[in-house]
Amino acid sequence: MTTSTDPKPKFAPQIKVPATYMRGGTSKGVFFNLTDLPIEAQEPGAARDALLLRVIGSPDPYGKQTDGMGGATSSTSKTVILAKSDKADHDVDYLFGQVAIDKPFVDWSGNCGNLTAAVGSFAISNGLVDSCRVPENGIAFVRIWQKNIQKTIVAHVPMTNGEVQETGAFELDGVTFAAAEVQVEFLAPADGEGAMFPTGNLIDDLKVPTDVVESGVLQATMINAGIPTVFINASELGYSGAELQDAINGDAKALAMFETIRAYGAVQMGLIKHIDEAATRQHTPKVAIVAPPIDYTSSSGKQIAKTDIDLNVRALSMGKLHHAMMGTAAVAIGTAAAIPGTLVHLAASQSLSLSNSASSDSVTFGHPSGTLKVGAEATEVDGNWQVNKVVMSRSARVLMEGWVRVPATAI
Known part of the structure; x- marks a missing residue:
């Protein structure tokens, strides 16, 4: 007292x-x-x-x-x-x-x-x-x-x-x-050793538990440009690629599934040694789903026509679907879109006409809040792809x- x-x-x-x-x-x-x-x-x-x-x-x-x-x-x-x-x-x-x-x-x-x-x-x-x-x-x-x-x-x-x-x-x-x-240029955004594709492949078979997909395997493009990112075809997970936040963030089972994919992707990319370590590395890698362009309504009510975009992308950050698109993930999207054979390029293949040599094309993708255009300069040298820079416009x-x-x- x-x-x-x-x-x-x-x-x-x-x-x-x-x-x-x-x-x-x-x-x-x-x-x-x-x-x-x-x-x-x-x-x-x-x-x-x-x-x-x-x-x-x-x-x-x-x-x-x-x-x-x-x-x-x-x-x-x-x-x-x-x-x-x-x-x-x-x-x-x-x-x-x-x-x-x-x-x-x-x-x-x-x-x-x-x-x-x-x-x-x-x-x-x-x-x-x-x-x-x-x-x-x-x-x-x-x-x-x-x-x-x-x-x-x-x-x-x-x-x-x-x-x-x-x-x-x-x-x-x-x-x-x-x-x-504010135009932003990301110069040579692949990792410090130039391993843009850590596994050496444009598309990998990512092994995951069978409660994620029955086959236990997902096709994935795993790239390190801007930020380590694991791209998955939206259709393999039952999505259209035009989802808004509530469709995923309101689904606890879906969030757990994406976190599992992220953890297994981090191991295969060599970012961690065991999936248990993913809990202490929440910011990277990112997980994103990609799909060919379709019409949809953005979170603000804006009508996005499939003719306005090259593909749809939805990305998760810190365990939740992002309301728009992370800038670093946009770098990864632009880079992967510029390289034939990646899941991102394949999703946009009807809209893009990128060559197998030097490229300075741009790609416009749909995200939950609308669209974003990003340009990438990628070059194939001795069978290996290199990205020279990625450019996008933001504001502050x-x-x-x-x-x-x-x-x-x-x-």
Whole structure:
């Protein structure tokens, strides 16, 4: 029992950390300048992860992230740490952390292609890009070193009167309001050793439990471009490829099936040694289903005609069907579409006319929120396919800037 003479309990105060809340593409995240983080969190490790978890509001057994900045979806449970790059011919280092919603886990295994669109804007506005490289008016070419995947990305950031231009007329399906267009180039996006197809095959027989499919085998294209991705024919799983979120996210059995496919794909791609390890690698690989184009109605009510697209793709992120398309998965889609013989190319074969040599074609695919166009330059050299770059347009905008507060005990 507490009496008036009992000492008052001592509670740690909250600390303030400078931060910017930004939308990039169809994602949102909390952006930090590395040097603004508490000293303990400026290096990778438990303190950094603990800070980011508390900022976002994870782990949350209610799945809402009410006590943090997260939005309770994989698209809005994200963090970015940026620093001036000391790497030759680069302006900024970009590190992405995908924060789990209901688990105490930050996944550093891959990139976020959508938030990449906001990296250049943040870097310019926060003095991370040398002023001599930023025009008063025109396009600033921000050279980004993506630290998670050790790759170069170039963001084309529009400038007006010395400031980043964020407003404009560019419309991106999955984003309600128009904004300025930001073109993003992913250079040589296959993995560091050039193993675009980790198994060496354009199509593999992926062995899965018979409760996934009776035969225990699925055809799969497993590619590492942008982000490791496992592509499956939608028809093999009983889907049309034109599903919206509720059709899959409201089906617990379907979500468990896709997670099983993801785990077995991760093993066959050499990302993990045993399927049990998939639980500690939630961000990668992605799983996507592909299908030839058909008419459908997007989640916003927009009518998508099969003549407007080359194929349909639906992809899962962090265990749920994405409301639009992850930027990194779009890189994988564009790359695979440019290479004859992949499941993605075959699904789009009626619409595409890609050659077996150099290619700089684009592909337009349907996703739950609408459509997206992505271009890829792929070349076959001595029987091996290489992708030189993948290009797509996104948009980005600062939503709020100031300080994020967390209890001092969080780190």
